Amino acid sequence: MRLAVAKSTLESLLINLQPFLEKKDTSQITSHILLMAKDNGLTAKATDQEIGLTIETEHVSIQLDGKATANGKKLLDIVRILKEGDIILETLEDTLHIKQENSRFKLPMFNADEFPSFPDVDDLPSIELDSMKLIQMFKKVSPAIDTNNPKYELNGALLNVKENEIDIVGTDTRRLAIGKIENSSGTTLSMIIPKKAIIEIQKLFFDQIEIHYDETNLIITAPGYYFFTRLINGKYPDYERIIPKSVKYSLTLPKSKIVEAIKQITTISQEIKMTFEPNSIVFKSLGDENSEAQTEIAVETGFENRFVLAVNSRYLLDFLSNIDTETFTMGLNEPNLPFIVESGNFSTVIMPIII
Known part of the structure; x- marks a missing residue:
């Protein structure tokens, strides 16, 4: 195999493949990336046997068809320190040679034919x-x-x-x-x-995709990508x-004010106490006897009597950081029972802290 490829193209490809490599045992072929040069295109694969990715690119000059493997992390480290411009990848016997101007690197290869196969998407629902x-x-x-x-x-x-x-x-x-x-x-x-797959899908795909499956695999394809x-x-x-079938109290709350108040309290404690009054909500830190944070926002809650709720603030912030609306709904029953926060078609049921 011999090919020339722009540093930017190769670096981007290798970065995308890193999460799919076997990290702990570098003696395994799954710590390597498989490179296949054929018909004016380069195909690169990585898998740890649980998750896998194939990337295809035509932004490459193939001078000799062939296959190679190389340790994925080391290959990326080499490419990163090289200058902008074309990089030559060439196989000689059991070694991959990486060249650019006066710089030369060699990495050992596994037998490319022993690289794990990927599930076949043909005929799958x-x-x-x-x-x-x-x-x-x-x-x-x-x-x-x-x-x-x-x-x-x-x-x-x-x-x-x-x-x-x-x-x-x-x-x-x-x-x-x-x-x-x-x-x-x-x-x-x-x-x-x-x-892990959920996280990588978010990173890789931004356009329409095709989703296939069988009893053991989920497969996603898009132009140039197979996951x-x-x-x-x-x-x-x-x-x-687990979802409350009904709630005693339903509040419509302003997202930005709630987020600002919670973040002030989390400078002291992640666990917070929210006290709902008829015309306000008081936020106070929990758990640290020597430090304290407190703030209050004006909001019509609809409560006639005081209602106290203790909660891990991270659960609320995770929900609030993932909604696009200016307001959200909070459904409450009793202070020691699960409550629900909702915005459109997204909701989170949260267990309170018992105090």
């Missing part, structure tokens, strides 16, 4: 939906998805495709985030997508029973 709305909802829900939970199913988002709508759900057991989008396809299915992730095998909790 597809999900027809507004993919941009799906990606936007992944962004809203992802802060609530747990990490490193021994219950593996909680380390992913549930994609619950129902007859008329699709629920995207994430929970860390202290809060439950739910986004809804329309389903006009009539397809019904349920799958759990790992959090796959293994699905989490498990039974997601019955999230619908």
Whole structure:
């Protein structure tokens, strides 16, 4: 293999592939990127066997078809320190040579034919939906998805495709985030997508995508890109029973004022106490006997009597930072029961702190 490629093109490609590499064991071929030069195009692949990405580019000059592998991190480190301009990649025996003017580098290769294969998208069923709305909802829900939970199913988002709508759900057991989008396809299915995949999908895709699936994989394709992730095998909790069926108190609150007040209190404590008076809400820090923060905003709450709610402020801020409306709805029952915050088709159920 021999090719010339602009530094900017190669660097961008390698950066996108980094999250898909095996990081812990560099003796594995999955710590390498597979490069395939053929028919005036370059195809690059990376996978840790759980998640994988293929990128294709024609912004390259192929002088000799062929394949190569190289440690993905080291190759990116080399490309980053080179100057703008073309870089030559060439294989000689079991080595990849990287050249630019007077600079020369060599990296060992694995046998490219032993690189793991990716799931085949041919003949797989597809999900027809507004993919941009799906990606936007992944962004809203992802802060609530747990990490490193021994219950593996909680380390992913549930994609619950129902007859008329699709629920995207994430929970860390202290809060439950739910986004809804329309389903006009009539397809019904349920799958759990790992959090890592949810995050990478948000980074990679900004336009319409095609989504395919089978029992073990979710595959996303777009021009020049092929992405796959293994699905989490498990039974997601019955999230619908967590959602309050009714609320005693429903408040419409100003987003910007609430965010400003919460951020003032979080200079002292992440745990806050909100005291709802008829014409105001008082915010106060919790937990630190030697330090204190307090602020108050004027707002018509509709309460006749004082109502005190303690909460982890991060859960509220994660919700508020992902809504586009100037106001949102807060539904409350009792201070020790889950409450719900809503804006349009996105909501979060939050467990309060018992005080």
